[in-house]
Amino acid sequence: MRALSTAATGMMAMQLNVQVIANNLANMTTTGYKRQRAEFTDLLYDHVTRLGTQTAAQGNMLPVGIDLGSGVKTVGTPQLMTQGTLSPTGNAFDMAIRGDGFFKILMPDGTYSYTRDGSFSTDGQGRLVTAQGNLVQPTITVPQNSSGFTVNTQGQVSVIPVGTTTPTIIGQLTITRFINQTGLLPIGDNLYTETPASGPPVDGTGNTDGAGDVMTQNLEQSNVDSVTEITNLIAAQRAYEMNGKVISAADQMLQTTSQLSR
Amino acid sequence: MENTLLVGLSRQVALSRELDVVANNLANMNTTGYKADGSLFEEYLSSKARAAPTDSRVSFVQDRGVWHDMSQGALDRTGNPLDLAIDGKGYLVVQTPAGQRYTRNGALKTDATGQLVTSEGYPVLGDNGPIVFQQTDHQVQISRDGTISVREGASNADAARGHLRVVTFANPQQLQKYGSSSFTAIQGAQPQPAQDAGIIQGSIEQSNVRSVVEMSRMIEITRSYTQVAGILQQQGDMGQQSIDKLADIPN
Numbered sequence: 001m002r003a004l005s006t007a008a009t010g011m012m013a014m015q016l017n018v019q020v021i022a023n024n025l026a027n028m029t030t031t032g033y034k035r036q037r038a039e040f041t042d043l044l045y046d047h048v049t050r051l052g053t054q055t056a057a058q059g060n061m062l063p064v065g066i067d068l069g070s071g072v073k074t075v076g077t078p079q080l081m082t083q084g085t086l087s088p089t090g091n092a093f094d095m096a097i098r099g100d101g102f103f104k105i106l107m108p109d110g111t112y113s114y115t116r117d118g119s120f121s122t123d124g125q126g127r128l129v130t131a132q133g134n135l136v137q138p139t140i141t142v143p144q145n146s147s148g149f150t151v152n153t154q155g156q157v158s159v160i161p162v163g164t165t166t167p168t169i170i171g172q173l174t175i176t177r178f179i180n181q182t183g184l185l186p187i188g189d190n191l192y193t194e195t196p197a198s199g200p201p202v203d204g205t206g207n208t209d210g211a212g213d214v215m216t217q218n219l220e221q222s223n224v225d226s227v228t229e230i231t232n233l234i235a236a237q238r239a240y241e242m243n244g245k246v247i248s249a250a251d252q253m254l255q256t257t258s259q260l261s262r
Numbered sequence: 263m264e265n266t267l268l269v270g271l272s273r274q275v276a277l278s279r280e281l282d283v284v285a286n287n288l289a290n291m292n293t294t295g296y297k298a299d300g301s302l303f304e305e306y307l308s309s310k311a312r313a314a315p316t317d318s319r320v321s322f323v324q325d326r327g328v329w330h331d332m333s334q335g336a337l338d339r340t341g342n343p344l345d346l347a348i349d350g351k352g353y354l355v356v357q358t359p360a361g362q363r364y365t366r367n368g369a370l371k372t373d374a375t376g377q378l379v380t381s382e383g384y385p386v387l388g389d390n391g392p393i394v395f396q397q398t399d400h401q402v403q404i405s406r407d408g409t410i411s412v413r414e415g416a417s418n419a420d421a422a423r424g425h426l427r428v429v430t431f432a433n434p435q436q437l438q439k440y441g442s443s444s445f446t447a448i449q450g451a452q453p454q455p456a457q458d459a460g461i462i463q464g465s466i467e468q469s470n471v472r473s474v475v476e477m478s479r480m481i482e483i484t485r486s487y488t489q490v491a492g493i494l495q496q497q498g499d500m501g502q503q504s505i506d507k508l509a510d511i512p513n
Contacts, residue, residue, distance in 0.1 A: 001278060003285035010289030017292065037340075039369055039381050040293040041443040042286070049327070051438045052448035061450075064302060064327030067439050068279065069286030072293055075381040075442075078371065080342045100400050179397055180372045199374035202397055209415045210400035239291040242473055246285045249484045253278065256491040260498070 002068060003250040009071030010243035013040055017236040020077050024224045025233075032096075032117030032190050033222035034079040035229075043070045081181040084116075084223040086215055092149045093120045093128070096220040099212020101175040104137035104203065105130055105191060112137065114176055114201070116220055117190035128157075132189055140171035153213040155206035175211040176201045265320050270494045272322040276303055277487045279325045284480050287471045295335070295367030295443045296469035298476075302327040332434045335366075335470035337462060343402045344370045344378075347467040352428040352459025355387040356380055356444060362387070364429065364453070367443035369466050378410075382442055388424035395423060406460040426461060429453035 020038040027033040051065030086096045095118030097103070102114035113134075120136055123129045128140045140157050142149060148160035148167060155173035160166065178184060183197030194201055206214040280301045290296040306324040337347050346368030348354070353364035363384075370386060373379045376395040378386045385392035388410070395402070399412040399421075408426035413419075431437060431453060437445035447453065 002282040003278070006282060006285035006289050010285070010291070013289070014292070037369075040290070041367065041381070042290050042293055042296055042439065042441055044441040045439045047438070051436065052450070062327070063433075064329050064435055065438060066279075066325060066328050067299070068282050068328070069290070069299070069439065069441075071286060071289040078381075080340065082341055082343075177397075179376045179395065180374055182371050183374060197374050199376070209398040210413070235292060238473070239288070242288050242291065242477060243285075245477065246281070246288055246480060249480050250281060250285070252484050253281065253487045256488050257274075260491055260494055 001250045001254060002070070003246055006069065006071040007243040007246035007250070009043065009073065010246070011240055013038075013072045013074055014236045014240040014243065016074055016077075018233065018240070021229050021233045021236065024229050025226070027222055028224045028226060028229075030117075030190065030222050031119055031219050032084065032115060033224065034081055034084075034116070035222065035224045036077045036079050038077050039075050040072050041075050043073050045069050078182045079184070079186065080223065082223050084220040086218040087221055088218050090217055092151075092217060093122070094118060094217055094219050095120060095151060095173075096215045096218040097175065097206070097212040098215050099210075100181070101177050101204075101206070101211040102192065104174040104176045104201075106135040106137050106139075108134065111193070112201070113187065113191040113193045114178075114184065115191050118214075119219055130189075137174050138171060140173070142170065151214055151216040153207045153215070155214040172205060173214060174203050175206045175214065176203050177209075177211055178202070266497045267494060269320060269322055270490045270497075272306070272324065273490045274487060276301075276323050276325045277483050277490070281480065281483050283328055284476050284483065287476050288473070288480075290469055291471045291473060293367075293443060293469050294369050294466050295365060296471065297333075297335075297366070298331040298469070298471045299328045299439075300331060301325055302329055329435060330437065330439070331470060333470050335467040337465045338468050339465050341464050343404075343463060344372070345464055345466045346370060346404060346426075347462045347465040348428065348459050349462050350456070350459040351430045351434075352456035353430065353445065353453075355427045355429055355453070356384045357387055357392065358384045358444075361446070362453075363440055363442075363444040363446055364437065365442075365444040366467055368461075380442075387427050389427055390424065393424040393426070399423070404461055404463040406462070408461045428456040428459050428461065430456040430459065 017038045020036050024035045045067040048066035053062045105113050107113050119131050120128050122142050126142045128136045145162040146159040151157050156169050157171045158167040158169045179199040184192035185195045204211050283299050283301050287298045303323050304326045306322040307319050356363045378393040398415040401413040403411045410423040411420040412423055414421045431451055436448050436451035440446045
């Protein structure tokens with residue numbers, strides 16, 4: 001019975017949906033996290049009788065055909081790159097991007113990855129690093145004993161060196177954009193890497209060519225909306241249940257048939 | 263007597279087909295832009311009935327078609343700029359290697375070249391072919407009539423990126439489901455520009471499967487199936503009894 005396997009695809013899809021929702025809810029307070037959405041489409045159809053088949057020499061056509069679907073499949077779980085709420089932290093090394101773009105991070109293996117999580121700090125040598133200790137690109141070294149660390153909306157970093165009163169620019173943060181942000185590959189630690197789907201990275205600065213503003217003393221919260229996730233969770237759970245009922249209905253019908261012969 | 267069994271069998275085959283349709287609807291309860299299916303049955307008269315001089319016709323049941331419920335699904339607000347829902351009668355046109363397909367699944371993306379594509383990577387067509395965004399485009403705005411405008415680079419003026427092609431069909435039942443939430447048009451069904459369809463940006467259209475209806479249909483199917491099985495059972499018993507009685511040779 002086809003209904004059995006069709007309902008099984010429905011249950012599998014809903015299981016994946018719950019998995020995605022669970023990950024979103026688990027990352028509700030992760031800085032810079034972008035919520036994922038499971039997207040589904042219907043599977044292939046078995047065209048038992050084809051719509052539009054001629055039924056008579058006069059050119060009469062079947063107005064409806066018999067198309068039996070075979071269930072549902074998952075096409076993807078893209079991240080929805082909408083803006084998260086900015087929350088002020090008061091920490092000069094915390095940065096958020098308002099608008100498009102990512103901070104560029106140098107990984108220990110020499111490759112680059114990209115993040116929206118701007119909770120930076122300095123390492124032992126005064127270099128600007130992420131929470132995992134990876135260097136923010138280009139490398140910006142904060143001079144010892146300097147004060148007044150500020151970043152403007154374009155991403156220019158300035159400090160007041162010791163013994164002076166005027167701020168000096170010590171670097172310019174790179175803000176990278178992608179033509180298809182959804183195509184980036186999440187690798188954990190709030191980081192994304194480039195893929196053939198995302199297109200090549202376009203390095204720029206804040207507030208120019210479509211890149212967003214760098215907002216210092218702010219962090220971008222995750223864009224997970226708990227109400228949406230919970231309603232999706234309820235819908236997914238109910239859909240799972242109903243597909244389960246289809247399996248028991250098909251099972252019951254098969255049982256009826258098998259009891260016919262004694 | 264065999265007729266009863268065969269009539270019952272025709273009903274059971276039709277019911278199991280109907281369950282397949284219900285199962286597919288329920289499996290696609292959360293599929294964006296999915297349209298529910300319904301089964302159509304017809305009476306099939308056979309004049310080949312035997313041993314019935316007064317009424318020589320036996321009516322079987324036959325499933326004749328599956329129709330699509332093209333009613334509007336609920337709109338789900340996502341806030342994602344490339345999520346589109348179509349309000350009213352209309353379909354987006356998708357270019358696939360097998361030809362044009364029509365869909366109401368508006369969860370769109372851009373690909374690595376900036377083309378507007380579906381979740382499966384097929385380009386969505388505008389009036390003049392695929393819609394392509396530039397590297398520095400941001401703040402995508404899609405108006406109700408399908409005009410796409412963006413802010414390019416540091417410019418404060420809107421730049422046009424095309425106009426989405428939204429089409430409709432005189433008879434939506436002439437669309438055949440193709441999978442991937444899309445339809446193909448049968449030969450002779452010409453797409454017309456949609457007049458009363460509006461694009462709603464930042465929303466997607468949920469599937470229009472009404473779970474309560476599907477569940478009650480499912481119960482109906484299983485119950486009818488059991489009933490028919492009951493009749494078949496009785497017929498079998500009758501046959502058994504007559505064999506027993508007639509073959510009972512008196513001593």
